[in-house]
Amino acid sequence: MSDFIIRPATVDDAPFLAETIIEAEKSGTDKLSYSTIFGLTEKEVHKYLINILEEEIDGCELSVSSFIVAEYNGKVAAALSAWVEGLEDIPSTIIKGNLLNYVLPKECIKRAMTLNEIIRELHVEYLPKTIQIGAGYVAKEFRGNRLLGILNKEIITKLLNENENVNSVWAQIFSCNVPSLKTYEKAGFTVVTTRQATNKEIENYLPSNKKYVLTKNYK
Numbered sequence: 001m002s003d004f005i006i007r008p009a010t011v012d013d014a015p016f017l018a019e020t021i022i023e024a025e026k027s028g029t030d031k032l033s034y035s036t037i038f039g040l041t042e043k044e045v046h047k048y049l050i051n052i053l054e055e056e057i058d059g060c061e062l063s064v065s066s067f068i069v070a071e072y073n074g075k076v077a078a079a080l081s082a083w084v085e086g087l088e089d090i091p092s093t094i095i096k097g098n099l100l101n102y103v104l105p106k107e108c109i110k111r112a113m114t115l116n117e118i119i120r121e122l123h124v125e126y127l128p129k130t131i132q133i134g135a136g137y138v139a140k141e142f143r144g145n146r147l148l149g150i151l152n153k154e155i156i157t158k159l160l161n162e163n164e165n166v167n168s169v170w171a172q173i174f175s176c177n178v179p180s181l182k183t184y185e186k187a188g189f190t191v192v193t194t195r196q197a198t199n200k201e202i203e204n205y206l207p208s209n210k211k212y213v214l215t216k217n218y219k
Contacts, residue, residue, distance in 0.1 A: 004077065004147070006154050009067035011054055013076055016139075017067055018049035020079040024135035027177040027207040036205040037115055038108040052099045059083060060092035061134040062099055068155050070147045077142035080151035081134035084163050085126040092126060115205060121197035122211045124172055130215075131159050133171040136180075152187070160218055167219035175210035189214040 066083040193213035
C-alpha cells in the first residue's frame with residue numbers, strides 16, 4: 001500500500017470522478033439513473049458530469065472538493081466522495097439541482113420533472129451537519145487492495161477533524177448493492193431506515209425499488 005498516494009481530488013481528475021459517479025449510481029447493475037431519468041446515453045452522462053465537476057461548486061455529491069483519490073504511479077486508481085451536509089445552510093440537493101439545471105439540456109430537465117412523482121418515493125432527505133458518504137469506485141486493475149476502506153477512513157477522519165460539531169456519518173445504499181451493505185455493516189454502520197417504493201414502475205429508472213439508510217456515530 002505504500003505505493004499508493006492518497007490526496008484530494010482536483011479538476012484534472014474529473015473524467016475518473018465522472019466514471020466513479022456513474023458506477024456508484026449503477027450499484028452493480030446496468031441501470032444508470034442519470035440515463036433513464038434524463039434520457040441520455042452513458043457517454044453523454046459522462047460528458048455532462050465532467051462539465052458539472054469542472055464548475056467546481058462545493059457542497060454536494062457532484063463537487064470535486066468532496067472527493068479524495070488514491071493514485072498509483074501517476075494514475076488514479078480509486079475515488080470516494082463525502083461532504084458535510086448543509087455546511088453553508090444550503091441543502092446539497094439544491095446545489096446539485098442547480099448544477100444539473102445549469103448544465104443539462106432543457107429537454108432533459110423537463111423529462112425528469114415528469115418522472116418526479118415516481119422517483120421521489122425513494123428520496124431520503126440528508127440531515128444537516130452530518131457527514132454524507134457519496135460515490136466510491138475502484139478501477140478494475142486495482143481491486144483487491146482495500147482502497148475504498150482506506151479512502152473511507154481517510155475522508156471521515158478528515159471531515160470529523162475539520163468540523164468539531166459533526167459526529168455522525170451516513171450512507172444511502174440500494175438494496176441490490178449487497179457488497180457495499182456488508183462492508184458498511186462490518187465497519188460498524190447500522191441500518192436505521194429502509195425505504196421501499198410502492199410503484200413498481202420505479203424499477204425502470206433506478207437500480208432497485210428499495211434503499212437502506214445507514215449511520216455510525218464517531219463521538
